[in-house]
Amino acid sequence: MSCGHAMATESTALLCARGYSLRRADGMPVLQELSFHLGRGEILGVVGESGSGKTQLLLSLLGLAMRGACSGGSCRFDGVELAGAGEPVYRSQRGKRIAMLFQDPLLSWNPCLTIRTQLTEVLHAHCGLRGRAADARAAEALAAVGLAQPQRLLRQYPHELSGGMRQRAMLAMAVLAEPDLLLADEPTTALDATTQLAILDLLARLRRERGMSILLVTHDLGVVARVADRVMVMRSGQIVETGEVGTMLRQPAGGYARALLAAAQQLERREFPQ
Ligand SMILES: Nc1ncnc2c1ncn2[C@@H]1O[C@H](COP(=O)(O)OP(=O)(O)O)[C@@H](O)[C@H]1O
Ligand SMILES: [Mg+2]
Structure with missing residues (x-):
């Protein structure tokens, strides 16, 4: 559940995207005009159907998107422009200041x-x-x-x-x-329920104790309800909805917000069985 930690404003954000976009080598758009920010010590959940561009977003921030892809617009990480940057810029941030956690640990x-x-x-x-x-x-x-x-x-x-x-x-x-920023792509999807919770609690602790910011991609709204402050919904390479998790749970408006509420309630039932 959101703990209201470090409400981000754009001016103090660690990561700030403005019209950030990514095109494949053949010119096809993968990410279109994304504008979002991530505060220091904030956890931003990223949800959306398969193929909506979540993984490519994370990879592109490390300069590891698909071969020949080209990013445009702006995405500043602590003052460093990542959009359209060259390999030396990505190399100076990768691992040291921006780290990535993948879904399948065997692959990494x-x-x-x-x-x-x-x-x-x-x-x-x-x-x-x-x-x-x-x-x-x-x-x-x-x-x-x-x-x-x-x-x-x-x-x-x-x-x-x-x-x-x-x-x-x-x-x-x-x-x-x-690192100051952790990019996590479905980090708990391949795990059993107990290990899932342990990993999520670890992420929450890292944010609390080290002030780490986390961009957390997941298809599981229970994960968002448990650890994220805000959530951003993607579809076809665009952001279709952004909101504070607590607000979305109190006043669910859109379809995703309602699904989020249902996931949070399910989580509560799991944790406090009657
Ligand atoms: N290696 C690749 N080459 C070409 N297109 C790709 C490649 N990887 C992903 N894509 C395309 O980029 C889009 C976004 O994919 P992805 O970021 O993996 O989605 P998600 O993680 O949200 O499921 C999809 O349309 C997908 O087909
Ligand atoms: Mg993915």
Whole structure:
């Protein structure tokens, strides 16, 4: 549920898009004239039917959209213009200031390297840490996401972990360099209900304790009702509705707002069974 934390205004926003757009190499529009903002320490839910451009939006902010795609308009991240930026700009932000958490943790891990190697690589690249200091920070990060026996985990390969453990470890890796913005694409979709809740609570804690901002793509309105402050609805590469989650729950107007209310009520029934 929204906690009313850090109500964003456009002037203080961490991320601010104005007429942001993305075209495929063949000229077909993928994102059209998006205008939205994300405040510091705010969680903005992004929902919308499959193919509406949610994943391409997140990827484009890291300069990783489909090959040949071209972004236009404006999307400023802490003063840095990301629209139409070149690879050096994206590289300076990626991992260190903007991190991404994908739906399927297996896709994001290199199967041939231990968890230690993959975590310490991030610490070396972004924080200049090596050796024992890096190992200690990596173990600390694993413990912080609720993983037991971090020393043992560091020696393991991704396939030796369960799906839920892999997603927790992925979250530990994403936030290792203490990014200001986390882009999360359906981060709980592939998980069982208990692990889903644990990951969502971790996201809420990261925002609370580190003031991290999160752009959270999900098709699950229960997820939005639980952790997002505001929600943005996308259809065919456009924003069709934006609102504060609390307001939408109190005064559901549009179809998505009503569905959101139903999801929140379902969540309540699940948590407080009669
Ligand atoms: N690699 C790609 N090449 C060409 N078009 C793509 C590619 N990936 C996605 N698209 C198109 O971009 C649009 C947005 O897709 P996507 O961002 O994946 O949607 P969502 O995440 O909301 O389901 C869709 O029309 C999809 O067909
Ligand atoms: Mg997607």
